[in-house]
Amino acid sequence: MASITASYPWTTAPLIVGAPMRLISGPSLAYEISAAGGIGFLAAGTDVSTLSESLSTFKSLLYTSPIGGTSSDVLPVGVGFILWGADLDLATKALSELLEPPAAVWLFAPSSSEELGSWANGIRSATNNKTKIWVQVSCVADAIDAIKVAEPDVFVIQGADAGGHGRYASAGLISLVPELIDTVREYYGNLKEGDTSSLPPKFIAAGGIADERGVNAVLALGADGAALGTRFLAAEEAVIRKGYQDAVLKAADGGNSTVRTDVYDKLRGTIGWPEGYGGRGVINLSYRDAVKGLAFEENEKLYKVAEGAGDKGWEEGNARMTTYAGTAVGLVKKVAKAGDIVKELRGEAAVQRI
Ligand SMILES: Cc1cc2nc3c(=O)[nH]c(=O)nc-3n(C[C@H](O)[C@H](O)[C@H](O)COP(=O)(O)O)c2cc1C
Known part of the structure; x- marks a missing residue:
């Protein structure tokens, strides 16, 4: 099976992802994470009105300092939406106007399975299937529901330790990651040929990861990469008081x-x-x-x-x-450049934590 970095050719293994944090993950943070070989996500959150502007700021950063290994098909960035509060029509309109849409969207907290399905379908058609669908879930049941309506390309498995919003009823990553991966793989294994058009998804773990040890731990549990929010609150580029x-x-x-x-x-x-x-x-x-x-x-x-x-x-x-x-x-002890944090998380020791 191809590794996850093959789908995002500017990235370096192990894949480090900057979670979309509403009001905090803006173009500079996302750009620096992607430029260091990770994937930065812009947070549209519940308000899509500034998405076009954020994407155009990201593009100007990219134009000034191109990121090696990017294709001309997609922008080396993702966008996170909080589905219960965001406007799907506005989102698809903003994305369909782009020659190069974002490489991925990160869908979170739908008010129903149908809503999740509408977002996945709407974005796939608005971007001619160029944009990959990532879905953040915090329990196994939500993952199975998501397969049925959205066939995610990537699951973000959010454990109980995660900062910001998540389900009260969720487990820590150490049990959630292997059980969720086994269940999803079994589900795909049981499908008859022709039942589904997409390949079994990839898995990114999120929640409580703040250093290289956490990254290695989730890789050992079977994840394809790690997403972090809290650690990037201490990035120089975070939009934060x-x-x-x-x-x-x-x-x-x-x-x-x-x-x-x-x-x-x-x-x-x-x-x-x-x-x-x-x-x-x-x-x-x-x-x-x-x-x-x-x-x-x-x-x-x-x-x-x-x-x-x-x-x-x-x-x-x-x-x-x-x-x-x-x-x-x-585990978050000092402010550092986002790119250095990404390198340190990969084990390249760019930042001394203490
Ligand atoms: C300040 C903050 C804001 C967040 N905002 C969002 C958001 O807008 N959308 C979303 O999908 N997740 C959001 N999250 C959750 C992250 O996606 C992710 O699950 C979490 O940060 C991972 O755990 P960690 O904080 O321990 O790294 C937020 C997290 C934090 C800390």
Whole structure:
């Protein structure tokens, strides 16, 4: 079977992927990850209105410093969509206008299987099948549903440790990756010839990976590569407030210091997630007060004050601002260039972590 890097010819094994993080993964971060031989994803998230502009900024970076090994068919970048909140018509319109569409899209959190199917079909037809369909799932059942409606080219297997949104009911990568891969392979093995047009998919693991040891671990479990969000929060190119980034650098012992919850979504008004999803972030006063039973309106007022206080909203001891990050926060110790992080993750030791 061809390795995953064969489908993305500018990439180097082991494949390192920059997860699309809403509002944070912009063109510079995505470009630097791809330029270092990984795949950077732009985060469209729930708002597709700025996608064309982000892609054109990415293209100008590419024009200024071309990435070796790219084809003229696709751009060496992916785009992530949060399906329950994003507009499929706008997305397909933006993608169909491109001579070179992105190499991949990363579809996450559909409100139904049908919605996932519509996105996969819509994007395949808008891009003449040039753009590969990646689907992020956090349990085996969702993977089987996804095969039936979307025939993903790549599964992003999201484990319980992942920062940002994911399913409350999910396992850690050490059990989830092998079980999900076995189940999907068995499913494809049981299909009669002619039942499906696509090859069995590839698998990328995400959630709690922050250094070369984590990358090697998921490769040993059978994954074809690793996707990271939390580690790239400490990339120079991340679009992130200094207060947020500092809070990530300071946090340690992520099983204790982070939690998956809907408290932050409610406080910042990012509501509408399908049932069963919560966002993992660093525990701060907003969460503690909610657990203590402070009335939502009071907590919201305090949150708004923190929002108005800029970086002070993340100040140690007084922090209230949402700080989405995964359990690997304790392994993220310094800010570095995204390209150096990619090289270090591959074992090329470009960054000294401590
Ligand atoms: C700050 C932040 C924002 C995120 N935003 C998105 C998003 O917009 N779309 C998405 O599919 N996943 C999002 N995720 C989840 C990632 O896709 C990925 O599953 C996760 O970052 C992997 O775990 P890690 O953070 O431990 O590396 C986000 C994660 C973080 C930390």
